[in-house]
Amino acid sequence: MQAELYFDEVDGLTPVKYYSPRNELEALNSILSVIDTSLSSSTDMEMDILQDLREATVDKILDFGDKCKEETKIVENCSCDREKCLLQWGENSGVRTKLQITYVERAGRGAIAMEDLKVGDIALEVPVSIIISEDLVHKSDMFHILEKMDGISSETMLLLWSMREKHSRNSKFKIYFDTLPEVFNTGLSFGIDAIMALDGTLLLEEIVQAKEHLRFQYDLLFPALCDDHPVIFPPELYTWEQFLWACELWYSNGMKIMFADGKLRTCLIPIAGFLNHSLYPHIMHYGKVDSATNSLKFPLSRPCSVGEQCYLSYGNFSSSHLITFYGFLPQGDNPYDIIPLDIDAAQADFSEEGCPMSSWTTHMVRGTWLSKNHEIFYYGLPAPLLDHLRRARSPMPHDKTLTQANFEIEMEVLQDLCSTFEDMMESIGNTELDDGKNTSWDVKLAEEFKDLQRRIVSSIITSYHSGCKLVKNELHKCTTDESQSP
Numbered sequence: 001m002q003a004e005l006y007f008d009e010v011d012g013l014t015p016v017k018y019y020s021p022r023n024e025l026e027a028l029n030s031i032l033s034v035i036d037t038s039l040s041s042s043t044d045m046e047m048d049i050l051q052d053l054r055e056a057t058v059d060k061i062l063d064f065g066d067k068c069k070e071e072t073k074i075v076e077n078c079s080c081d082r083e084k085c086l087l088q089w090g091e092n093s094g095v096r097t098k099l100q101i102t103y104v105e106r107a108g109r110g111a112i113a114m115e116d117l118k119v120g121d122i123a124l125e126v127p128v129s130i131i132i133s134e135d136l137v138h139k140s141d142m143f144h145i146l147e148k149m150d151g152i153s154s155e156t157m158l159l160l161w162s163m164r165e166k167h168s169r170n171s172k173f174k175i176y177f178d179t180l181p182e183v184f185n186t187g188l189s190f191g192i193d194a195i196m197a198l199d200g201t202l203l204l205e206e207i208v209q210a211k212e213h214l215r216f217q218y219d220l221l222f223p224a225l226c227d228d229h230p231v232i233f234p235p236e237l238y239t240w241e242q243f244l245w246a247c248e249l250w251y252s253n254g255m256k257i258m259f260a261d262g263k264l265r266t267c268l269i270p271i272a273g274f275l276n277h278s279l280y281p282h283i284m285h286y287g288k289v290d291s292a293t294n295s296l297k298f299p300l301s302r303p304c305s306v307g308e309q310c311y312l313s314y315g316n317f318s319s320s321h322l323i324t325f326y327g328f329l330p331q332g333d334n335p336y337d338i339i340p341l342d343i344d345a346a347q348a349d350f351s352e353e354g355c356p357m358s359s360w361t362t363h364m365v366r367g368t369w370l371s372k373n374h375e376i377f378y379y380g381l382p383a384p385l386l387d388h389l390r391r392a393r394s395p396m397p398h399d400k401t402l403t404q405a406n407f408e409i410e411m412e413v414l415q416d417l418c419s420t421f422e423d424m425m426e427s428i429g430n431t432e433l434d435d436g437k438n439t440s441w442d443v444k445l446a447e448e449f450k451d452l453q454r455r456i457v458s459s460i461i462t463s464y465h466s467g468c469k470l471v472k473n474e475l476h477k478c479t480t481d482e483s484q485s486p
């Protein structure tokens, strides 16, 4: 939300298109739900108008979907026996689905629509009875030990529960655990080469810090728990490697769900866990248990044709977050890919008494291709950042008028930005991938991320060059006007 406001281009020159595909879909679905509510209490005449409005809104949603169709390549000849078994088990417990599970290129398993699905159709319904949540820990023999531990969260308890349950032959969830990957391949499992390849990017720090944090958590719990309760916490099931596997499971498959009692719980949801993420999702609203049916429903916010992969939105995540905790880079322009900029504001922000208000302010940039306004004074760059740099040069409010003084400030602001981003580009470096075939999954992902960073920084440098041209032209006009004036 903060980023959405930051990049909002209300400049009066170009109409704002939309901030993100997800927001656009969200807005159209909100309109649809207001229309549906109004339809239930409308007169005949109002009903005709509302029906027309409804059709127009659904058409807009269809148009949106047509523009962002993602081609899913199904991987043939892969056995989905375990997945089918899980589906059967789910259906016996009350699951209802219009999705089929197959292997898809680049993402492991995915969920494919078995029929044409419309806006509002329920693609999947999972009864609460097969959702894995903290209730299961409460009923288990480990709870009386864990509840006495100071500050341990429900999430950590569940993580420890799942580490043991995964190996239990009598588990109610055995069929579910059998479908989980042996390895998760998220950023948390990056090897040293991939970490080194990330040199010069913030993702390196993000992964290293996340891993250090987890190691710290592990060391707080082990080997103490195994030493004190070896039957309940068998040491061979509670190694660091298994702990990391469980963390990756919960980070990449856990969903936050609001239950009928109003409590938010992190859960594992069999079958729903096969849904992949997209920046153009079909399903966005799935976070609340329907108390009438005591089930979790996954309704469509845009249509999904038969044979098409049905996508979920995991949330408004940056690519660095998706790599660290999920292990993939989404396709398409991710509006949440932001590079933060810490700018020393000591000389820029002065209060009325002339004292610095704060010494640092965080600004951000993203690929300038996402911006609609590349005119003079905008350059495809975020307005708060430009205004901040202008204020550092002149405390007077910048009125964006075509004056020589303003153009001179613009040149300085642009040059400042250019040197920042040229330095950034240099530290990202220019490593080239070899043929790709011998490159491991993690180095490949690290290089793809670096490439994305390069594209963002390079778009800013390009915007700088075009910006400079615009300003120089205007300055030139000013000086020739002056020399021609009597």
Ligand SMILES: C[S@@+](CC[C@H](N)C(=O)[O-])C[C@H]1O[C@@H](n2cnc3c(N)ncnc32)[C@H](O)[C@@H]1O
Binding pocket: 106, 107, 108, 109, 110, 181, 252, 253, 272, 273, 274, 275, 276, 277, 278, 325, 326, 327, 328, 329, 330, 331
């Ligand atoms: C909730 S699971 C989805 C099912 C998963 N594909 C599987 O086979 O178990 C989340 C994981 O799916 C993969 N994934 C999800 N969306 C993806 C996407 N758009 N592209 C590539 N991989 C994706 C990532 O490995 C992620 O950690």
